[in-house]
Amino acid sequence: MAYLPTIQSPADLKRLPVSALPQLAAEMREAICRQVMSSGGHFAPNLGVVELTIALHYIFDFGHDRLLFDVGHQCYPHKLLTGRYPLLSKLRQRGGMAGFPEPSESDYDLFAVGHAGTSISTAVGMARGDTLNGDAFDPQHQPDGRRVVAMVGDASIVNGVAMEGLNNAGTLNRQFLVVLNDNGMSIAHPQGAVARYLDRVRVNPAYRSFKKVGKDLVSHLPGAELVEDMYHRMGEIAKDAVAADAWFEKFGLLTVGPIDGHDLPSLIDMLVAVKDVDRPIVLHVHTVKGKGYEFSEGDATTFHSPKPFRVTEGELQSEGCRVELKSGGRSFTAAFSDRLGDLMERDDKVVAATAAMPDGTGLAELLPRFPDRMWDTGICESHAMDMMAGLAKTGWKPFFAVYSTFIQRAFDQAFQEVALQGLAVRLCLDRAGLVGGDGAVHHGFCDISILRVFPDAALVAAIDEPSLAAALDFMADYDTGLSAVRYPRSNVSDRFSDLECPPFELGKSRPLIEHDEPDAAIVAYGAMAIDAAAAIDELGGDYNVELHDARFARPVDVDLLRRLDERGIPIITVEDHGIEGGFGSCVIDAMHDAGLDARRVTRLAIPTRWIAQGSREEQLEDAGIDTASIARAVRHAIELRREAIDTRDRLRSA
Numbered sequence: 026m027a028y029l030p031t032i033q034s035p036a037d038l039k040r041l042p043v044s045a046l047p048q049l050a051a052e053m054r055e056a057i058c059r060q061v062m063s064s065g066g067h068f069a070p071n072l073g074v075v076e077l078t079i080a081l082h083y084i085f086d087f088g089h090d091r092l093l094f095d096v097g098h099q100c101y102p103h104k105l106l107t108g109r110y111p112l113l114s115k116l117r118q119r120g121g122m123a124g125f126p127e128p129s130e131s132d133y134d135l136f137a138v139g140h141a142g143t144s145i146s147t148a149v150g151m152a153r154g155d156t157l158n159g160d161a162f163d164p165q166h167q168p169d170g171r172r173v174v175a176m177v178g179d180a181s182i183v184n185g186v187a188m189e190g191l192n193n194a195g196t197l198n199r200q201f202l203v204v205l206n207d208n209g210m211s212i213a214h215p216q217g218a219v220a221r222y223l224d225r226v227r228v229n230p231a232y233r234s235f236k237k238v239g240k241d242l243v244s245h246l247p248g249a250e251l252v253e254d255m256y257h258r259m260g261e262i263a264k265d266a267v268a269a270d271a272w273f274e275k276f277g278l279l280t281v282g283p284i285d286g287h288d289l290p291s292l293i294d295m296l297v298a299v300k301d302v303d304r305p306i307v308l309h310v311h312t313v314k315g316k317g318y319e320f321s322e323g324d325a326t327t328f329h330s331p332k333p334f335r336v337t338e339g340e341l342q343s344e345g346c347r348v349e350l351k352s353g354g355r356s357f358t359a360a361f362s363d364r365l366g367d368l369m370e371r372d373d374k375v376v377a378a379t380a381a382m383p384d385g386t387g388l389a390e391l392l393p394r395f396p397d398r399m400w401d402t403g404i405c406e407s408h409a410m411d412m413m414a415g416l417a418k419t420g421w422k423p424f425f426a427v428y429s430t431f432i433q434r435a436f437d438q439a440f441q442e443v444a445l446q447g448l449a450v451r452l453c454l455d456r457a458g459l460v461g462g463d464g465a466v467h468h469g470f471c472d473i474s475i476l477r478v479f480p481d482a483a484l485v486a487a488i489d490e491p492s493l494a495a496a497l498d499f500m501a502d503y504d505t506g507l508s509a510v511r512y513p514r515s516n517v518s519d520r521f522s523d524l525e526c527p528p529f530e531l532g533k534s535r536p537l538i539e540h541d542e543p544d545a546a547i548v549a550y551g552a553m554a555i556d557a558a559a560a561i562d563e564l565g566g567d568y569n570v571e572l573h574d575a576r577f578a579r580p581v582d583v584d585l586l587r588r589l590d591e592r593g594i595p596i597i598t599v600e601d602h603g604i605e606g607g608f609g610s611c612v613i614d615a616m617h618d619a620g621l622d623a624r625r626v627t628r629l630a631i632p633t634r635w636i637a638q639g640s641r642e643e644q645l646e647d648a649g650i651d652t653a654s655i656a657r658a659v660r661h662a663i664e665l666r667r668e669a670i671d672t673r674d675r676l677r678s679a
Contacts, residue, residue, distance in 0.1 A: 029053060033108050035082040046083070046289045050075045054317040056113060057101050064116050065332045066124055066462065067098035069315035069325040073208050073286075074178065077310055078102035080292035081174065081204070084300055087133055090162075090172040091155070093148045095181045097125035097138035097466070098330070099206070107133040117462030119639040125466050139466020140434065141381075141404045142184025145203060148175035149194050152201050162200045164301050172300065178206030178312075184404045194305050195277025201305040203273075207283060208314040208325075273307040282309030287316060326384055354516035357552075358455055360490040361497075361512065362387030365424065365453070368497050369395055375501060376416055377424040378402055380409045386426035386455050406431050410438035410450070417448040422501055425450060429457040429469025429511060436475055444479035444507050451500040452476075457486075457511035457551070458601030459631065459645060464638030470631050472511060474606025477579045481506030483531060484579040486551030490517045491526035492535075492574070499529035511551055513601060515641065518555045532580035538572040544663045546571040546589050550578055550600040550608035553650065557599050560655035568663055578608045581615040590621040595662035597627045599655055601645075604630035627662050629655060 028045060029052040032038055041049065053075050061068045079102070081092065087107075094100055104122055105113065109131060115121020126134035136147060152173045155161040162170035181187060182205060194201055273280045279302075284295055292310070299306050314329075315321030321328040332353060369375045369391070381404040383389040392399050402409040406427060413423040432439075432454060443450045457469040476482055483503055487493035487510055496510040521537060537554060538561060547570060549557040554574050561570045573585060575598075589596050598609040609628030616623040631648045645651035649658075 027052060029056060029105065029110060032106055032110065035087065035106055038079070038082055038106055043083075043290060043293060046076075046079055050079060050289070051317075053079075053102055053105055056105065056110070058318065060113050060116050061331065062334055062336075064118065064462075065330070066116050067101070067330045069321045069328045070096070070099045070178070070208075071101040072316045072318065072321060073312045073314040074099050074176075074206055075102045075316070076287045076289050076292060077176075077204070077206060077312060078106065080289060080296055081176070082106050083293055084296040085172060085174060087174075091135065091148065091151050091174065092133070093135055093144040093151070093173075093175045094126050094138050095144035095175065095177040095187070096141050099176070099178050100126050100134075100138075103133070104131070107131055117464070117638050119637065119643060121638075123464055123638050124462055125464065127464075137466055139463065140431065141181035142186035142190075144175040144177055144181075145187055145190030145194055148173050148201070148203075149190055149197065152197055152199060156199060162301075162303070164200075164303050168301075172200050172202070174202045174204060176204045176206065178208065181404050185407055191273065191276040191278065197305050198303075200301070200303045202299060203278065203305070203307045205282075205307055205309045206286065206312055207309060208312045278305045278307045280307045280309060282307075283311040284309070286310040286312035326389075329384070355490075356516055357487070357490075357493065357512040357514070358385070358387040360493055360517050361426070361453060361455070362390050364490070364494040364497055365426075366391050366394065367494070368501060369398065372422065372501055373398075374420070375422045375424060377426060378409050378413060379426045380404060380406045380431065382426070382428065382431075382455075385428065386453070388426055406435040407438050410435035411442050413450045414438070414442040414446065414448050417443070417450050418446070423450055424453055424497075424500070426453045426455065428467070429454040429472045430460075430467045432472055433475055439476070439507060440479065444482065447481065447506055449504045450507050451503075452507070452509035453497075454509055454511040456514045458513045458553075459636060459641055459648065460514045461641040461644065462638050465635040468631070468636060469511070470603040471606070472509065473578050473600075473602050473608060473611070476507070476509055477606065477611060479507055482579055483508040483577065485510045485529060485577055486575070487512045488549075488552050488554040488574050489519070489521060489526075491522070492576075493517075495526055495529050496576075499531075503531075511602075513552050513641075515552060518552070520555050520558055529576060532577050532582055534576050534582040534585045535574040536571070537574050538570070540569040540571055542569060543571045543592065543594055544568045544666075545595040545597060545659055546573060546592075547597045547599055547655070547659065548573045548575050548585070548589075548612065550575045550598070550602070553599045553601050556645070556650070556652050557655055559652040560659065563652060563656045564659060568659070570659055575608065578611045581611050583615050583619050586612065586616050586621055587619065590616070590625075593625075595625050595627065595659075595666055597629060597655070597659055597662060599629045599650060600631075601650065602630055603633065604628055605633055607631075625662075625666075627658055629658055 028049040054072055057071055109122055112122035117124045123130055126136060126138045128134045128137060155171045160171050162172045281299060284291055299308060313322055314325040365377060376398045377388060378400045379386045379388045380402050383392060383401050388399060409425060413425050416423040454472050457472060460467045473484060476484055485496045487496050493512060500508045500510060527535060547557045557572055561572060564570060598612050600608040602608060607630050609630055613623045613626060629650050636644050636647055
């Protein structure tokens with residue numbers, strides 16, 4: 026009998042005997058594997074938490090209790106147990122299952138979560154809110170109250186916000202459970218002192234032998250009176266698991282574990298033991314990222330969030346199977362990696378860092394080549410930005426490779442320690458714009474608007490690989506202040522490979538298509554120039570439309586805008602960024618400051634609303650910046666101008 030299709034809610038799960046749960050876990054892994062093979066998605070993180078998620082839903086009632094996720098890409102098993110198995114076949118697609126927790130999809134998802142480090146703090150807030158509302162669990166006075174569980178994993182515990190949350194969680198005087206899913210990984214191998222501490226806990230036999238821990242040890246822990254009280258009330262199972270020298274004790278949270286995160290009976294027994302303790306606890310669970318398949322366990326980084334793949338030899342479960350990831354062309358990320366490597370070979374003052382995303386940003390290939398000039402800081406963008414500032418202050422040329430969606434996590438540091446100091450830190454913003462299946466949590470829609478406020482900032486965008494290389498060369502020599510280059514989660518185009526790619530000059534654009542008597546001009550920022558060129562092709566010979574690669578959002582090429590204004594033609598700005606404060610706004614502001622007429626400017630950008638998961642092409646269409654939409658906007662602007670000219674001529678002749 027197959028169990029997974031019968032699970033429409035956690036109530037169905039609770040009706041199964043514990044002996045049936047391993048089969049359910051195997052079915053869930055198989056379902057996730059088959060779907061990710063077809064569509065791509067987060068694979069290894071979800072395989073690692075199957076048993077843990079089953080156990081949590083088996084013991085808690087998260088229709089009533091609170092479950093908050095960190096690194097929401099571990100939510101697939103949770104979704105399969107909360108009525109969304111029918112949505113799995115359209116994973117990360119329109120109308121299907123979102124790849125991250127999504128409250129609009131289910132009441133079991135409390136926050137849309139795509140960034141790390143947030144669950145403990147939001148859980149503390151909900152715990153305090155439930156207490157104020159009189160809804161909180163209390164073993165004596167309100168046994169039916171709400172319990173709160175924060176599930177943390179993929180090394181997000183090292184994030185600064187998680188540390189702040191732990192510090193505050195220790196002050197709670199009520200039930201509060203932090204489940205630490207310790208798989209020895211983040212997206213890549215975790216970095217830093219906390220990660221090394223957890224490594225020692227994981228491999229030290231003393232920590233695995235719970236019977237070694239006795240009452241005499243508990244009496245010496247910080248907050249001994251509180252801890253000893255809990256020690257007496259937690260029962261034999263949890264008592265034996267109280268860890269010696271537990272790091273989290275310093276925050277005022279009793280630590281239990283580590284325990285085996287794939288042993289369902291033990292997990293269930295432990296959760297029963299800690300469920301009703303009315304003090305904050307960390308349950309340290311050891312799991313294997315990619316659990317269940319030899320290929321993903323052996324290479325969890327590659328299979329963290331793979332493209333669609335296929336098994337070419339053997340069965341999925343066999344050790345002899347061979348897996349091939351589908352190739353989709355040369356990505357901007359790969360181009361960036363190669364071009365940054367070339368730059369580091371030529372300039373020995375260039376250094377680089379990433380925050381737990383060496384594969385995603387392309388630095389993984391470079392780390393072995395430049396071990397003394399390149400670092401992975403772990404999930405801590407704020408620290409990484411400040412570290413870059415320190416490197417710049419000591420005469421180096423730091424490049425920080427980071428997803429656009431994550432750069433806002435370091436805005437304060439970009440302001441205080443970089444821009445205010447006039448330091449030349451260089452930001453390389455991968456996944457800028459609409460990102461496809463990851464959806465709204467990962468769209469890079471506000472990097473221009475948050476970085477343009479800094480004096481002397483130089484904001485550039487690449488349209489293809491040659492322009493990306495030229496942008497990096499420009500940034501390496503730009504010492505006046507902060508600089509940033511943005512590029513999408515897309516493949517590089519060879520549309521303009523036959524044109525010479527000139528060096529970047531501060532505040533200067535590059536013409537791509539010119540006419541003696543243009544009907545309109547598109548000024549495109551970044552890779553949207555390729556879509557704009559396709560739109561011009563679609564318009565055919567009916568109109569003469571110029572195309573300019575803006576290159577800079579700050580400073581904007583005012584000379585170009587003046588020339589276009591003097592011609593009296595419509596100007597259409599195109600960008601893969603939010604319309605509020607984006608490139609189009611930079612153009613409007615620059616024209617106003619220069620005394621130019623900005624009324625003929627049409628801005629095409631991501632509208633001020635959330636764009637759901639789907640293909641990037643669907644999202645561009647939804648935002649009104651796909652090829653067809655650009656062509657319609659250009660045609661409309663030209664026709665309006667022609668009507669205005671006809672009206673003016675008629676009035677003059679009347």
